[in-house]
Amino acid sequence: MxxxxxxxQFFGRNLDYEFSYGERVAVTPRNYDFHFRHLDKHESHYALIGMAHVFEEYPLYYDAMNEKGLGMAGLNFVGNAKFYEAKEGKNNVAAFEFISWILSQCASVKEARVVLENTNVCATPFNEHFPVAELHYMISDENESIVVECMEDGMHVYDNPTHVLTNNPPLPMQLFRLNDYMYLSNKQPENNFGLDLTAYSRGFGAMGLPGDLSSGSRFVRVAYTRANATSDKNDLSQYFHIIGSVEQQKGLCEVEPGKYEYTIYTSCCDLRNGIYYYTTYNNRQISGVNMFNEDLDGETLISYPTIEEEMVHMQN
Ligand SMILES: C[C@H](CCC(=O)NCCS(=O)(=O)O)[C@H]1CC[C@H]2[C@@H]3[C@H](O)C[C@@H]4C[C@H](O)CC[C@]4(C)[C@H]3C[C@H](O)[C@]12C
Incomplete structure (x- = not known):
């Protein structure tokens, strides 16, 4: 999940899975040659930073942002995702290139909508070891979010007023399910029984908020948390608290005997300042890579290993 x-100004994700593909924080500078499989070279483009599996100096991004403040993340959409054959007259983009394709040329969600109109996401595998990943995508700038779902019946581009995404089912069904929870409140409930009842603890207003790890429940939980979370100067920690409401602890979701899905990392792109923050399962201290501290006019990929050791700030 x-x-x-x-x-x-913050955008990112929890990457929940039972194993890591070996990811790094990768900065793609403006003059890195993107060799798109079905298209011409893309020699000069926006610079990108994000979490990627780096294969022979090529970034396979999971989530990233560009220097203009646009972010994009791919999340599992197994059984529903369907990518297509290359089509004449379209910009044919392999699914593994999709994040780089959008972020290398779009400065906003508005621009992404236009580019998506002529984009055909293709079922072209990266290589024999990396088959096509069945994903759907959220694209956000500071003001709006959209979700792209490529399915049997075509590519759907949805407005996403919740600004959150999990996994199955498709977004319209996730959004519809919020109807069931519209009563949730950060206030104490009214007593409608006409009996002598008391709200004997704080937090009664959100009684019934799902707490399990299924995708539909996480959608409701994080959408509710985001909708009610206050915003102040400390928005970076508030971001981590909101997404932390749906993190997965090791041991709670068994995918095969003895193997558990857990939150491998949590990312947070500061869209305004070009900083990619992250925490990992064993290192809860926030680490950061600032893309503007790199030579963004370069041609070669820059990447940093994630810091996995627990870091504790001792005070004495
Ligand atoms: C497994 C990851 C998604 C995690 C997730 O959504 N878990 C939910 C599980 S479930 O639905 O609830 O069962 C996805 C996100 C990004 C994916 C990677 C990126 O797409 C980049 C390449 C793409 C290649 O085609 C496959 C390897 C890969 C390196 C992908 C491996 C894997 O599929 C990743 C890491």
Whole structure:
């Protein structure tokens, strides 16, 4: 399971899975040659930063942002995702290139909508070891979010007023399910029984908020948390608290005997300042890579290993 979140200038995701593909924080500078499989070279483009599996200096992004403040993340959409054959007259983009394709040329969600109109996401595998990943995508800038779902019946581009995304089912069904929870409140409930009842603890207003790890429940939980979370100067920690409401602890979701899905990392792109923050399962201290501290006019990929050791700030 995975969850993506956009909150003010912050955008990112929980990457939940039972193993890591070996990811790094990768900066793609403006003059890195993107060799798109079905298209011409893309020699000069926006610079990108994000979490990627780096294969022979090529970034396979999971989630990223560009220097203009647009973010994009791919989340599992197994059984529903369907990518297509290359089509004449379209910009044919392999699914593994999709994040780079959008972020290398779009400065906003508005621009992404236009580019998507002529984009055909293709079922072209990266290589024999990396088959096509069945994903759907959230794209956000500071103001709006959309979700792209490529399915049997075509590519859907949805407005996403919740600014969150999890996994199955498709977004319209996730949104519809919020109807069942519209009563949730951060206030104490009224007593409608006409009996002598008391709200004997704080937090009664959100009684019934799902707490399990299924994708539909995480969608409701994180959408509710985001909708009610206050915003102040400390929005970076508030972002981590919101997405932390749906993190997965090791041991709670068994995918095969003895193997558990857990939150491998949580990312947070600061869309305004080009900083990619993240925490990992064993290292809860926030680490950061600032894309503007790199030579963004370069041609070669820059990447950093994630810091996995627990870091504790001792005070004495
Ligand atoms: C497994 C990851 C998604 C995690 C997730 O959504 N979990 C939910 C599980 S479930 O639905 O609830 O069962 C996805 C997100 C990004 C994916 C990676 C990126 O797409 C980049 C390449 C793409 C290649 O085609 C496959 C390897 C890969 C390196 C992908 C491996 C894997 O599919 C990743 C890492």
């Amino acid at each position: 995975c969850t993506a979140l956009s909150f003010n």
